[in-house]
Amino acid sequence: MGNFVKVAHRGEIPVGQGKCVEVEGKRIAIFNVNGAYYAIDGICPHQGGPLGEGELDGTVVTCPWHGWEFDVTTGVNRDDSDIQQQQFAVKVDGDDILVEV
Numbered sequence: 475m476g477n478f479v480k481v482a483h484r485g486e487i488p489v490g491q492g493k494c495v496e497v498e499g500k501r502i503a504i505f506n507v508n509g510a511y512y513a514i515d516g517i518c519p520h521q522g523g524p525l526g527e528g529e530l531d532g533t534v535v536t537c538p539w540h541g542w543e544f545d546v547t548t549g550v551n552r553d554d555s556d557i558q559q560q561q562f563a564v565k566v567d568g569d570d571i572l573v574e575v
């Protein structure tokens with residue numbers, strides 16, 4: 475079990491949006507899918523694009539650099555299911571969003 479670290483306020487990540495955060499040297503992308511938060515490795519495995527800045531459509535984020543798509547609830551790439559981003563547990567405590575690292 476890792477530690478849960480506060481990364482954002484709930485108001486910073488509205489429904490349908492994401493955010494890039496850095497926690498203990500890891501770049502993590504957090505998304506709000508209809509009020510549920512999901513966190514995955516924020517570095518696109520293609521060429522390192524910032525997934526947290528990608529557009530979220532339902533549960534799918536599109537990398538802003540070249541358009542690779544990932545399901546944020548599983549970390550799995552939509553075109554190649556062998557590619558999967560690491561996932562991180564997310565906890566909400568009052569107004570705070572915490573990620574386990």
Ligand code: FES
Pocket residue numbers: 518519520521522523537538539540541542
């Ligand atoms: S860096 Fe993400 S699609 Fe190229």
